[in-house]
Amino acid sequence: MVKAFVTSVDVAQRAGVSRSAVSRTFTEGASVSPEVRRKVLQAAQELGYRVNRLAQGLNNSSSNLVGVVGANLSLPFMAKQLDMLSIGLLRRGLQCLLLNAADARSDIAPLIELIFEFRARAIVVLSGEPPMSIVDECLANGVKLIVINRQLARSDTDIILSDDIAGATLAAERLKAAGCQKVAVVTSGSGTPTQLRRCEAFSDVMTAAGTDIVVWHDGPTTYETGLKAARELLSDRQIDGAFCVTDIMAIGFLDGARNDMGRRVPEDLSVIGFDDIPQASWRSYELTTIAQSFEVLTEAVLAALDHELGQSVITNVPVALIERGTVRR
Amino acid sequence: MVKAFVTSVDVAQRAGVSRSAVSRTFTEGASVSPEVRRKVLQAAQELGYRVNRLAQGLNNSSSNLVGVVGANLSLPFMAKQLDMLSIGLLRRGLQCLLLNAADARSDIAPLIELIFEFRARAIVVLSGEPPMSIVDECLANGVKLIVINRQLARSDTDIILSDDIAGATLAAERLKAAGCQKVAVVTSGSGTPTQLRRCEAFSDVMTAAGTDIVVWHDGPTTYETGLKAARELLSDRQIDGAFCVTDIMAIGFLDGARNDMGRRVPEDLSVIGFDDIPQASWRSYELTTIAQSFEVLTEAVLAALDHELGQSVITNVPVALIERGTVRR
DNA sequence: CTCTCCCTTGAACACGTGTGCAACATTGCA
């Protein structure tokens, strides 16, 4: 350590006032005379003073940090979510403590522990399942817990869910309207609640309509998984429709169907995805998909930050069918 | 605030020892008897004690935080970079304070200010140009500054650069070998140092070889920009090669060339990109590109964290040509 | 038994801030 940071004591000394005056100058709505304020600001400027947020946080036993737990940040859906969230937090004067769980199936408990240790104001879980015990600890310690698209059977936590069931139903109806006779459902082997819900809701509608369905699940939620699904499924030439529970897999599936399995889309095969990631609109795909508004989702998280502690607000992010070119009209 | 967190005083009381003993139990290499340690650990367990990292940081006037400044996190290149970096930091026992600059051209000074206020151990700049004054402040306050792919003419800062010049040269040689007669260079209008270097180095090689080149630049670094470039450039039917300084633009360019401008790739037109983002290997693109190893880049950043303060280490991340299918053989 | 040495323990301080409280200065009004 070469030299310590400038403290409020230094500033006070230079300005010839008490340390309290310095603190008050930088505190919104505190009572300071214009004269003192001017002197303090000048001294602070000259010395290069910055508030020590650690001390600040220690003092009011809470920081402005918000812990964000995510995984697979390079997947488009997660990246987009994190991008918008981190901007929104910053705009609200909050800072984003990013904890990357690396693997979607890894245990996030130690990461949440870390967030506690920093006395963060809130925890946002984008990936993984928080252990139940955490919920109580959050409540006891005044930390807001916000859970996105996770299965968490608690009535005292903010939960934000994209409307998977409505979305999957929209997808099913659309494929039925396209006249599909035998339909594949493609999902990963990770078994996240979101994917399970989509899968199940879709299957329900289809079986109710008497349409043949075949469910395929394996591997992580990636492009390669979609590709693999196409190669394995499409040897069955009867399959003329597919619902991929995630755009990233849908895109892989499309590529496999066209390039490896010689299908024309949408003439021979209709494909529909979920999420509306940026790549879905790329010219090579023009993927018909179920969109969930990233704006609405982000706003919901930010709004949840202001909710009462222990209040349970379940926000459903609305979905909409985006017609592009991968389903027969 | 419903209730305060458990403190070391509470634990000490319960265990019937002094607070020092508690602190020592949780400090690596401190001297505690096995008996006391056991009692402390048990009490801590029962009460749910966690260290307060704010107090900890205040005490040793430095936190384990590392400030990361980025922008456009949803672009694949940035997302991948952030993903690997945040994992690496966590593995080393450091926490990632993510500051999203939103726009690549926006001023990052206030964000860096924030990092200072948190007494972070280091600042990693992935996007934007830090003001010169920051460099001195970092030095004065013992904060490590690590700059990635930025133009920063300082000899006392860690700078990590992908080898843009070598990469651009590789690209140029490859297009020459493909027999291209008139070549376009596609870059964004943002004028980031990396893009400028690639653009310039490529142009140098090509003009030296006497090959016709036309430089196009406009808009942000996005898919849409690449698309637009193709539409505007390819009315000129003489153009038979293109170097896009970023994969994301190369992919847009490819889509525009094939779908809007009726070009066959690589028969009529050779396209080469830079970065080797995940999408470049997707079956619909199979983009020939210049790869920079994300692993090497990340390792370089992590290694830089251990360097002496004020030491200048310029790391060149090596590049390699990845042959796929968009350049004629 | 005495002395030395080593290990363990608790008290006290420092880290930098926000704020309650009491003292003080100033103004307005009667």
Place this chain on the structure above:
DNA sequence: TGCAATGTTGCACACGTGTTCAAGGGAGAG
């Protein structure tokens, strides 16, 4: 002039740690 009311200022405390320092205690050697 006297008094109340208002606005400003400094002192002192609390926030929760890690660490220095001196003291205590036990063991081993002479």
